Amino acid sequence: MAGQSANGGDNAFPFAPANLADMQHWTGVIGRLQQMMLEHAAGAMDAAAQAGEAMAHPPQAALLADPARIGGAQADFWNDSLRLWQRFLAPAGAASEPSQADKDRRFAAAIWRDNPLFDLIRQSYLLIADHMLKGVDALDGLEPRQRDQLRFATQAFVDAVSPSNFAFTNPQVIEKAIETNGASLMKGLEHMLADLEKGQLTHTDPNAFELGRNIAATPGKVVHETPLYQLIQYMPTTGKVLETPLIIFPPWINRFYILDLNPEKSFVRWAVEQGLSVFVVSWKSADESLAGTTMDDYVLKGMLDAIDTVRAALDVESVHAIGYCVAGTNLAALLAYLAATDAAGKVASATFFTAQVDFSRAGDLNLFVDDGQLELIGQLAGDKGYLDGRFMALTFNLLRGRDLIWSYVVNNYLLGQEYPPFDLLYWNGDTTNLPYAWHRVYLEDLYRDNKLVRPGAIAVGGVPIDLTTVTTPAYVQAGREDHIAPPASVWKITEHFAGPLRFVLAGSGHIAGVVNPPSSGKYQYWTGPAKAASLDDFLAAATETKGSWWPDWIAWLRAFGTGEVPAKGARIPGKGRLKAIEDAPGRYVRMR
Known part of the structure; x- marks a missing residue:
């Protein structure tokens, strides 16, 4: 016509x-x-x-x-x-x-x-x-x-x-089909059939990145391994390093290299350049061997084991610890456990990236936690004892379906466009499996019943824990547009911890709000009074600073001790008590 x-x-x-x-x-x-x-x-x-x-x-x-x-x-x-x-x-x-x-x-x-x-x-x-x-x-x-x-x-x-x-x-779509004589529709169908075969929507060119070459490529060694995790130690780039090392706990629902995407975006590389001895935990993607994994395993056999391993290897009394997302939730539980067992001195400071401990305002993810959803998760896990990571990926994508599902349906399937090489989207599609038993308890006890903030309602290693006993200095970062851990939910950490605390609200969301290097010059962050009755009160008195919040964090961290030691001996991966097992990023991150 x-x-x-x-x-x-x-x-x-x-x-x-x-x-x-x-x-x-x-x-x-x-x-x-x-x-x-x-x-x-x-x-x-x-x-x-x-x-x-x-x-x-x-x-x-x-x-x-x-x-x-x-x-x-x-x-x-x-x-x-x-x-x-x-x-x-x-x-x-x-x-x-x-x-x-x-x-x-x-x-x-x-x-x-x-x-x-x-x-x-x-x-x-x-x-x-x-x-x-x-x-x-x-x-x-x-x-x-x-x-x-x-x-x-x-x-x-x-x-x-x-x-x-x-x-x-x-x-x-009609214009494109006419322009290409239908080739765009054929290419789109190829994309759709490939995604149906693998059971997952593709967001970026899967062949554009290779772990250890152009993504997760900061030099380091795997120096410790358990059935649950590998511990990576990174090569120092400064002549001296802070005496107190840094250990980073990423969420086990994602691959650790969100913090090591490429040299420009890598928080790991940047932290090394600031003169820190940096260790990162790489969690194993769940299989049948981890079917019975519990909260105790992640807290005690994972986090505490890694902390004690680093303390012994470097002969230091304490570490600085970072917990991202659900790992931050477990880090809070660990701090309460250490307080209850008179061992709080093992952690000099704790940093929380978009982490929640009080789930009363947890946002849209709470909509997925009811009896019907929990039953569905059980059916998906079946007899394997673990949940396919593609299920969690779909859940997170549904929270922003217009951006993370339908826009790609249009571009990939209807318009038949080639996949762009985008490291963040490559990471987003690199899913990990979850132990079903622990994941269900996590949803029931934390998201649904909010037990973590009820003193004594949860025990770790048989020890009842209470977040109000935590006096470890804490740095709490939230993302203003975070749809996974809403800032109002992250803020509630301030209502439970008893120690000195710095709250920082970063521009953007759950990922870009964290992965925002100073060199990018993007976004902003807000800092405010040490004590505020609510997030709204904090914002009313907050000061906005353009750019990345990373420099604010490193200045805060250095306030807990500026003592330095030469970057040699045990500070070099594989040269101390912990021998090198393999090059970073290790084989656990490659397991599917």
């Missing part, structure tokens, strides 16, 4: 309405799409009502009991719809102010606006999506958790049915 653009000029796009019959046909199609989405919304409300039958005021009954509310919602929807159709049928007389659709990255290409049919499609979609989400917010009688779950599910649905996700409603 040939057609005219909205301004009357020639429109080279072949799928524009050419005449009144075409216009009538496509308006009918769009109307039917609106009806289908509204029918789904009604179904979602019915499901919510059924879920609330045990409550005194079921949500749908509460909504239906207020005719004014229904009438207002319907009037808003139809008024917005009329304005939309007016824009479509009489574009010259429509309001020219920017719409929400013009700000949506999914519809950034000019063709979404210039072609009247696809302009209607995007505007209609966003109108219905907005009213579906408003409908969830308007429901009465829902528990806060139920409302959050329904809103999350509704948001996931509207993201999934975006017209940008389907070949025949995405003009960019």
Whole structure:
């Protein structure tokens, strides 16, 4: 079909309405799409009502009991719809102010606006999506958790049915297919079939990186190994190093090299350059041999064993420790255990990267912790005793489905674009398996029941622990846009620890907020008073500093002792009591 653009000029796009019959046909199609989405919304409300039958005021009954509310919602929807159709049928007389659709990255290409049919499609979609989400917010009688779950599910649905996700409603896909004589669709199908075979969405070129060569390449040696972890010691680059070494505990749900992506982004390399003796734990991806692994194993046979190994190898009384994400949660438990066993002196300071100890405000991940989800996790683990890492990867991707799922469906499958070489996305797809027994307890006892902040509710090595007894100096970093460990949740560490504490809020999220080297000149961070009643109070009095928070951290760390020793002997990997087993990054990080 040939057609005219909205301004009357020639429109080279072949799928524009050419005449009144075409216009009538496509308006009918769009109307039917609106009806289908509204029918789904009604179904979602019915499901919510059924879920609330045990409550005194079921949500749908509460909504239906207020005719004014229904009438207002319907009037808003139809008024917005009329304005939309007016824009479509009489574009010259429509309001020219920017719409929400013009700000949506999914519809950034000019063709979404210039072609009247696809302009209607995007505007209609966003109108219905907005009213579906408003409908969830308007429901009465829902528990806060139920409302959050329904809103999350509704948001996931509207993201999934975006017209940008389907070949025949995405003009960019149609254009690309025509330009390439269908080659883009063939390439996209190749990508999709390859991902189906491996059971995981590909985000970047899997052949662009090689561990130890251009990623996880900071020089070092594996100097200690247990069935649970390998300990990597990195080669010093300064003549002298701080006497107190640094040991980093990454989360076992990810590979450790998020902190060693490349020379420019590597926190590990940067810390070595600051004159620190740096050790990193590389956790083993779970298999049948780790099926019975518990919290005690990660805390005592993992973290404490690594700390004692480094202390003995370097003949020092204490270490500086960093715990990232869930490893920070376990580091908090370890500190409480050390306090209870009169061994707190083993850790001179503790740093927490986007870590939570109080899960009362844990964000959207809490929506995945209910009896049904826990039963599903058990089924996925089966008799193996461990959970396939691809499940956790999917869970995290679902938290940002528009960015981490659907944008790649469009680019990889529909447009058939080649994968870009991106180290962060390579790491994101390099999943690790999780011990099922410990992961389920972690979700139940910490996320669901929030036991870690209840004194004595959790025991480590048979010793009841209490976070309020922790007096170890702590540096707590949170990401302002973190969707995995929300800053309000990370902040709550300050309400439980009893020792000196510095809280720093970094710009960006769970990864970029941490992996932000000074050389990048990106983002900012906020520091504030040592004591504040809430995160809001902290922000009200906080000072913003442009750039990376890493220099603030190293200055804080040096305040706990500036004594230095020559970088020789045991400070060289493999030259002391701990003999080199293999080159970094080791074989555990390569296990799948």
